[in-house]
Amino acid sequence: MRTANIPLREIFNEIPKEKREETRLSFEISNKLxxxxxxxxxxxxxxxxxIGKRPNEVTRWLSGEHNFTISxxxxxxxxxxxxxxxx
Amino acid sequence: MCKxxxxxxxxxxxxKIMSEIELLFVDxxxxxxxxxxxxxxxxxxxxxxxxxxxxxxxxxNPDFQAIMRFVEQIMDNGALERYFRRxxxxxxxxxxxxxxxxxxxxxxxxLTDKILVIGxxxxxxxxxxxxxxxxxxxxxxxxxxxxxLKQEARTGNVEITERQxxxxxxxxx
Numbered sequence: 001m002r003t004a005n006i007p008l009r010e011i012f013n014e015i016p017k018e019k020r021e022e023t024r025l026s027f028e029i030s031n032k033l034x035x036x037x038x039x040x041x042x043x044x045x046x047x048x049x050x051i052g053k054r055p056n057e058v059t060r061w062l063s064g065e066h067n068f069t070i071s072x073x074x075x076x077x078x079x080x081x082x083x084x085x086x087x
Numbered sequence: 088m089c090k091x092x093x094x095x096x097x098x099x100x101x102x103k104i105m106s107e108i109e110l111l112f113v114d115x116x117x118x119x120x121x122x123x124x125x126x127x128x129x130x131x132x133x134x135x136x137x138x139x140x141x142x143x144x145x146x147x148n149p150d151f152q153a154i155m156r157f158v159e160q161i162m163d164n165g166a167l168e169r170y171f172r173r174x175x176x177x178x179x180x181x182x183x184x185x186x187x188x189x190x191x192x193x194x195x196x197x198l199t200d201k202i203l204v205i206g207x208x209x210x211x212x213x214x215x216x217x218x219x220x221x222x223x224x225x226x227x228x229x230x231x232x233x234x235x236l237k238q239e240a241r242t243g244n245v246e247i248t249e250r251q252x253x254x255x256x257x258x259x260x
Contacts, residue, residue, distance in 0.1 A: 001255060004111040004123050004132050011138065012159050015152045023156040027164050034169070062169040063186040064160060065153075 027064040029073070029084060034062055036080045051079055108232055108258045113205065116162025120251050122204045124232055127257065133207040133228070137193055140209070147210065150191040154184050158205070166203040171195070174216060179230050183208070183216075192216070194225045196233050201250045204229070231260040 012020070037047055044058040060066045061076075077084045106126050113121035113134060125132035131139065141151035161170060168182075174194065175181025184193045193208035194216075207225045216222040235258045239245040246253040 001110060001112050001253075004113045004125070004135065006113055006123075006132075006135055006138065008114045008121075008158075011142065011155055014142075015156055019152065020156055020159065023153075023160055027160045027170075030169070031164065059169070060187065064164070064170050065157065065185055065187045 022067070023064070026066055026068065029068055030062050030064045030066065032084050033076060036076075036082060036084075040080065047079075051075065105259055108228075108235075108260055110204070110236075110252060110254060110256075110258075114162065116159075118165035119162050119201050119203055121158070121162065122202070122252060124204065124206065124228070133225075134205040137205075137208045141191065147190060150189045153189060154191060154193050154208075157184050161203065165200045166195075166197050167200055168197070171197060175226055175230060179233055181226055181229050181233075192222065194222075194229055196229050198233075198236075198247065198252070199249055202247070202252060204232070228260070232258060235260060 037043070042050070044055050044062070047053075048055040048058045061068070061072075073084050106128060109125045109127060111123050111125055111132055113123050115121065123132045123134035129136075138151075141147050144151065157170065161167075164170070170186070171182035171184060172186045172192075174183045180196045180198055182195050182197045184195065190210055191208060192211045194206045196204040196206070198204060206229045209219075209221050209225070211219070211222065213219045213222075216226055236245060236247070236252070239254070239256060239258070240247050244254070244256055
C-alpha cells in the first residue's frame with residue numbers, strides 16, 4: 001500500500017501549543033469520566049438523570065471536545081466520590 | 088460514424104460514473120491507524136483535498152485546526168465512537184468530526200476503534216448533509232468504498248485486522 005503525501009505532523013505543529021494541550025486535557029477528562037461510568041455500571045442516560053442534566057450534555061462531556069468548567073469537574077468528582085483530575 | 092459517436096458517448100458516461108479508488112496509509116499513533124482514499128483520476132487524495140481547502144483559509148482556519156486537534160488526539164486515544172458525530176445510515180460506518188458546533192465537517196469511516204479512513208469535508212451550510220450535494224457526495228463516496236472494502240474482505244482479497252487494512256487492490260466504484 002502506498003503512503004499518502006500528507007505532512008500531518010507539520011500541520012499539528014502549526015496549531016498553537018496551548019490549543020493542542022487544551023484538546024489533550026479534554027480527551028483525558030472524557031476518558032476518565034468514561035472509565036468511572038463503566039466502573040459504576042451506568043450509561044449516559046442514567047448519569048444524566050442522576051445529576052439532573054440532559055443526556056446530550058453527557059454526550060458532549062464524553063466527546064473529548066468539551067471545555068469543562070471547574071464547577072462541572074467538582075460536581076462529577078462529588079458524584080463518583082473520586083477525583084476526575086488531580087492537581 | 089453514428090455508431091462511433093454512440094460508443095464514445097457511452098464510454099464517456101461510463102468513465103464519469105465508474106471511478107477507481109486506492110486506499111492510502113496516512114499515519115499511525117498509539118491507538119489508531121489513519122488511512123484515506125484517492126480517486127486515481129485525481130491528483131490529490133480526499134484528506135489532502137480537505138487540508139488544501141482550509142489550511143490557509145484565514146476565516147475557517149480555527150475550525151480546521153480544531154478538527155486537526157481531534158485527529159491528533161484520536162491517533163493517541165483510538166477512534167472511539169463517542170469522539171464522533173454519527174452520520175450516514177444505520178448500516179454503514181460513516182462518521183463526522185467534530186461533534187460540537189463548527190462551520191466545517193470532515194467525513195470518515197470508523198471501521199474499528201483503531202482504524203479510521205478519512206475522507207473529504209467542507210463547509211456545512213445546511214441542516215443535514217443530505218440537503219447539500221457536495222457533502223452528500225463525500226458521504227456517498229465513503230459508503231460505496233466501505234461496501235466494496237467489506238465485499239473484498241469477505242472474499243479474502245482484503246484483510247482487515249483490529250489495527251490495519253492489508254491490501255494493494257484498487258476499487259472500482
